Amino acid sequence: MRPALFLCYPKCSTCRKAAKWLEENNIEVASRNIATDNPDEKELSVWIEKSGLPIARFFNTSGNIYKENNLKEKVKTASEEELLGILASNGMVVKRPVLVTDDLVLVGFNEEQWSEKLK
Structure with missing residues (x-):
């Protein structure tokens, strides 16, 4: 089995905690x-489908870009295509960490969930 893809931001404490785990x-x-090599629309589309989560769960709701651009309202009304474009425009808009394996995608670090899904 190939290694899982771990998208993270090195300065993020949650990402460091996930990496340690x-x-x-x-x-x-x-x-x-994720800040220097952000995912593109095609990758995001595949991951969103594989995760089974709504696209809104892929947004970093505590980030400055999310707040400054009032993305909370945009996420409610924009098309999936528009939202994929926003997510792909800047890795810092994407909730992190993201862990991608052959058969699952985990967004955000929840130790209990990761233990259940990965062990």
């Missing part, structure tokens, strides 16, 4: 800095 649980990952 992955290491402690011997889960091999290929890390990617």
Whole structure:
């Protein structure tokens, strides 16, 4: 099995906590800095479908870009195409960390959920 893709922002404490958890649980990952190598629309579309989550869950709602651009309202009314464009425009808009394996996508770090899904 190939390593999971771990999208993170190195300065994010939640991402560092998730990375530590992955290491402690011997889960091999290929890390990617979401700020410098943000996902494109095609990747995001595949991940959203695979995750089974609504597209709104992929937005970093506590980030400055989300707040400054009033994305809370936009997420409610915009088409999925528009929202994919916004997410792909800047990795900092995407909720992190994101863990992508062959058969699942986890968004945000929840230790209980990750333990259940990955062990």
